Amino acid sequence: MKIAITGGHGFLGWHTASRLRALSGVDAVRLGREHFADPQRLATSLAGVDAVLHLAGVNRAGSDEEVEQGNVALARELAKALRREGRPIDVVYANSVQAELDNPYGRGKAAAAAELAAVVQASGGHLADLLLPNLFGEHGRPAYNSFVATFAHEVAAGRRPTVTGDREVPLLHAQDAARELLDSVGRTERRTVEAEPRAISEVLTLLEEAHTLYATRGEIPPLPGRFEVNLFNTYRAAAFPAMWPLSPQVHSDNRGDLFETVRSHGGTGQSFVSTTLPGQMRGDHYHLHKVERFFVLKGEAEIRLRRLLHDEVVTFRLSGERPSFVDMPTLWVHDIRNVGSSELVTMFWADQLLDPDNPDQYPEKVALP
Structure with a gap:
């Protein structure tokens, strides 16, 4: 049609x-x-x-x-x-x-x-x-x-x-x-x-509470219902891309480093980790509702985003030398590429549990032909 x-x-x-x-x-x-x-x-x-x-x-x-x-x-x-x-x-x-x-x-x-x-x-x-x-x-x-x-x-x-x-x-x-x-x-x-x-x-009040948690520390506010998720995504669009990337506070001692990747105030969530070989890329899709975070733990990464039905591409360079993260705004096509010479280790977090029948993930390339 x-x-x-x-x-x-x-x-x-x-x-x-x-x-x-x-x-x-x-x-x-x-x-x-x-x-x-x-x-x-x-x-x-x-x-x-x-x-x-x-x-x-x-x-x-x-x-x-x-x-x-x-x-x-x-x-x-x-x-x-x-x-x-x-x-x-x-x-x-x-x-x-x-x-x-x-x-x-x-x-x-x-x-x-x-x-x-x-x-x-x-x-x-x-x-x-x-x-x-x-x-x-x-x-x-x-x-x-x-x-x-x-x-x-x-x-x-x-x-x-x-x-x-x-x-x-x-x-x-x-x-x-x-x-x-x-x-x-x-x-x-x-x-x-x-x-x-x-x-x-x-x-x-909801927008100000979200800003207090999210703008400086990247903490996810309570998202008890669909309205709160939609309002939070509206705020995230207004904050993008100026606030990214963020780096967490790193606690170091003789054992090594410790840092927080996601702090979510209520609701569901799902985390997973990927390794990506040099020159390889993941992503090339977008979401209508999902709140998603890319946290680079090791290696060198380039994250690219393009607002759907627009041409301009926003690019971030992240390094495991200074662990940092970028959240993917809804309706923005995104990918992540290993631009270093060693393995890239990335942690991903989403606010919802994966539903294989309705994954809220739609294929689209960041790079236009």
Whole structure:
């Protein structure tokens, strides 16, 4: 199935395209502002597409009118392109729970849904209209995507945000939103996606507690549930790559050296050790949820990471002469190579026990062809 994603380079678009590649091996047709600025280019991009996930939207602008009409205009341009195709194309619309409220953003999102419903119904396709709550996750833009993104970046930078007007906010991780969107392809439905209500102050407290443990010592905070793991991964994305690598305190005496590799405050975990011969490499994969640590104990290693669907590679050089470690952020492809002349000994730790039927590990090369 060929799927196009409008807003494909934005926050939710990137998460959705990444999930589609991980679980289906399919690369989405990612449509951005340049496509909506050129009707012919937009129409051409839809050739052969089976479904469109319409995630593009306007939630910040110079005026309320721009917010409202901006969302309608995007839907209208997409509707024109779909009409030109003259065949059934399924559409999944990333609507908002605010579509049921009388505010500029809500009115714009609701009107956009009506524009899409008319053209999809006329062509014989299916429209899934999903009302999404507040989203958070890795690589959200601070002061734009959500207060969680703002808090995560501020806390990771060592600053202390303040909470005004504390209240409970329904929150949904972007990967869970992506799952709902992809699962709705081919359906005709309108539904509100469930979320987990969390107080704004609670989110900030969890981020600050994680930072206290993680930023200087690399200790893993308590991760009692899926929400805490997702929030921790959001914080880790904001902290990467500036905080790496870390080196533990080494205790030495006449017997040798002793140092701690992982201290996890609650939850499950699994450790294992590998040896790697000179010139050999391990990895070339990524994870959607797993927290993973590479700790070089002996030898010379090069760790490379590349954010999925991006080109830039981040490289770290680690040596057993000074034992140190780097944690792998979610949705970053990574590998580790022995660049020395002797055996490389590496300890790996993950926050979850390996499930052979669902290992949360997806093959992808760091180095692009």
